[in-house]
Amino acid sequence: ILQRLPVSLQFGLVSLILIYLISIPLGITKAVRDGTKFDLYTSVGLMVAYSIPPLILGILLRVFLAGGTFLDWFPLAELYSDTYHDKDLWGKILDRVHHFILPLTCYVVNGFTVLTFLMKNSLLEEVRLDYVRTARAKGLDERTIIYKHAVRNALIPIV
Secondary structure (H helix, E strand, C coil): CCCCHHHHHHHHHHHHHHHHHHHHHHHHHHHHCCCCHHHHHHHHHHHHHHHCCHHHHHHHHHHHHECCCCCECCCCCCCCCCCHHHCCHHHHHHHHHHHHHHHHHHHHHHHHHHHHHHHHHHHHHHHCCHHHHHHHHCCCCHHHHHHHHHHHHHHHHHC
């Protein structure tokens, strides 16, 4: 277990960072554009992504993108290529990223869907509160109200 712990920590930390980097801006955008086609299409896409179990997603990614019967874009084994030690720093980083893409996709998909909807709903609740109505009555522009006041309070449940 100790031998594989650093790899698990790498995947866990990177997926956590990616989940927050994707879901917070997407949730804010969905809340700002609530009821539009963008909101509808992204909601459908998020529901489809959420409904696919990570194991099945991993199998689909492997078959379609990693040397199955279709494309051979990504490697299937190991954390780096055979020529990893011969590369410079940027080559090593790009090699690791190339090997991380498929597993991280499986890690991230379910997590960011839930957090995106939580961010959207939290922001929509904040926008309906009295202090936002007061800020609008004082003449603040909508961007300042959303990004300076409402988003701060909407992030509390997510944090």
